[in-house]
Amino acid sequence: MTTSTELVASVEIAHEARTERIPPGAADGAVLRVIPGDDVRVAALLGRDPQLARALAFGALSGGASLVALVGTHDGRTFVERGAFLRDAQPDLIVALATDRRDADGLVELAEALRFGCAQQRPLPHILVSADEAIRDRIAASCPANTIEALPDVRTPAGREALVARLRAVRRRAQGDVVLRDEALEAAARAMAVEAKADVVLLDVTGGATSVIHARPDGAVVGIHERLGVGAAADRVVARAGLDRVRRWIPRAVEAPALLERVFNRARWPDAIPASVLALSLEMALAREAIAHVLADAERAGMSLEAAWAAPLVVLTGRLAQLPRAAQSLIVAMDVFGATGPTLVSRAPDDALVAAGALAARGRVATLPTIDPIAIVAEMWPRRSAVVRITDSSGVIEERVARGSFVLVPTKGVVEIVMPGTTVRPRAEHLELGVVIDARGRPLSLPPRDAERIPTLARWNSALDVLPAEAR
Amino acid sequence: MPWKYWRWSADHPLPLGASERAAEGQAVRAGDIVAAGTTYGTPVRVAGARRLGVTSEDLTRVMRVPVGGDVERRTVIARTGRRFARAVSSPIAGRVIHQRADGDLYIAPVVGRWVVRSTLDGEVTRSDDACVTVEGSAWALQGVAAYGPDAIGEIALAVDGPTAELHPSRIDVRLRDRILIGGARATAESITRAHACGVAAVVAGAAPAGGLRVVYGEEATASGATTGPDAPTVLCLIGFGVAPLPREVFAPLVALVGARAAVHTASARLFVFAPENAGDFAQGAPSLALSDDWLGARPMEEHLSLAGVTRFASEIEADAVSTNDGPVPVANVLAFDAPRTPQS
8 A cells, every 4th residue: 555645754764774764753644665675686588689688787777676697599508508597596587578570489498498497486587578479478388387477678768667667566575665765866866857957967875776867857867776885785896896996996005805804794784884994985985886887887788878977966865975074975976977067066965865755756746955065076188278267255266277187176155167168157056165176087097006096096085185184 | 692492494495407305294304315416418409299299288198208207318208109109209318307388398418416415404394396495493503694505514613712713723634524613713724724624614703705705706795605515614603804703602602512513505504403401502692893994893792881972083973882992883783693684
């Protein structure tokens, strides 16, 4: 049963082990729960069209599911290998995709391998079929015990939406009347974009997941949600990125084995707090790699990020927004999210934005909480020295920028900047830090040797006063 | 409480190709074979119903070798008619592994054999081609992660105390088939030496994460890793790095030396088959504190008191508890038996 949002008195947001209530205190009425959702394991049976795998990956990322097995009609595996592969994957849901009638025999072969490998799995996974009706019937005949559902072509937006809706339904599973965190964030991003009449990118990093959401002022939203995080999923970030890619962001020499122990301990210690500067640096490093891999996966799945890079508003939420200093949240986002134009970066450190998004996801008109603008980020890669003009309540500051420079210009009151090569003039009422001019170029390159890497990171960190004195 | 005498359930997932399984309701002991089967090579597809001129539903009726049955080369698998007979025979020696919906058959050569052993004394409650589940009573200790195959053996102590590290020099072939109890840390060297000496499993407060990745591959995560039978078995009770065992955990292990036990990797549990009245093991769960830099954990045996909101070196402000080593964030203190997986 769904509770009417008009009756909802508070929203409860589940984190790794704890739960936050918005507004805090005892609930005086119905409570709407926001949960991360179960990890849904999806296996795909694919026809010969190479676009199918990308389309499915896009759908799985949008639905927050894990793609655990891709089996193709022309993948060269034997029948037994396919059966064993699918059995070991233990899928919660199977998606069978074929756009070509010539794939019928191949897809039926894959369905037979599925029955061979997973016939005794409990519960039996449902099979979503996006294919010709005749192919669907043949798959149903091959897997008579599995429930077969029709799915529109996942290469189309309608098909992807249908897949996402189905995946989210499975992720909610027997949880009753709940809103998924990624649904709430998408609704919040949509409301912010409509209110600001501008593109908004929302970056959310929690212990167990990372989301990158792009919302347009016309209400269109594309979200990518992956099980990579700074807590329970920290070990998955290391498994994906490799330890060296995480280690490179830590501004001191750290032995790889000891770093891995920290990551593993954090992964099995729900909601642990980084009490030391080194642990905090590790959390920031994990957040960078989590975002970087979500963006890379989105591009691999065929999602165009051009519009997202150019979004004038970036909002940070989750653990990323809860780092003790605003500069810490900012530098993590800047290091991996390469905006192509001037951007106003804000953060929502508490869960109020998620709570508003949860209500918006249920159709209630969202009253967005105030979020803290941190900085206007001017990313540039000038051919020769250029001048950025910053106007605030103290007057006009002209900052000469060369390639490689990375500076923070603290500001007071209303801020406006004029950059060469663009007519966009970002403006903000008040900024916690000021204007950050980033001419480090993209993609960021860090020297591999500690002797060069650590001074480079130290220079960037000191430019924004990122870390407490201990780590300098 | 860390130690609990209870009726536990242990799932034993089966690989493809099960040929024998313990029946539901059958009594088994830890170490007994509950399933056996074969691994298959590249299969051959053989026309079945089409060749015989029958429907796929009728094929089962005329099959002389059922799915799962062994065949030699040219063995007649199915046959119809008398005077003008039609038959399907096997082109290879192996096993009939699958019947397709269209009536064709797959026959695969047998290239290996496997067995799955029970990790509990008890009764089989589920038995099918996917899994055999055994339920039974035992003392159990819940760990945080386990690696390798299930293991069965007698408990043996290989350290002098709960804070000691398991040294390779303490391990030799006399400990073959034992489950070794390490203290605060089982090093990678001690794990590999124990495996070489035929030790069934190593149980310790922590193991080095880097060493686990060396032994179990890059895919090993903090949640554990289940592998084939040729790998060592390691159970981490508290975490990774260094984690001295609390008195409430270590003392019963000392008392249970020589008892039959099993490590069930999938659930990361140590089962010990001793009577319920074997000792006063069921005590309150001790508190564990994660170190500030997350490099290990330790039991908190001192009296805990709240220190209020504290600002830590990372500048994070959070509720803390006072300890002899300074304040520790409340979030970094967990009971030994607290859930270690996030809510979904």
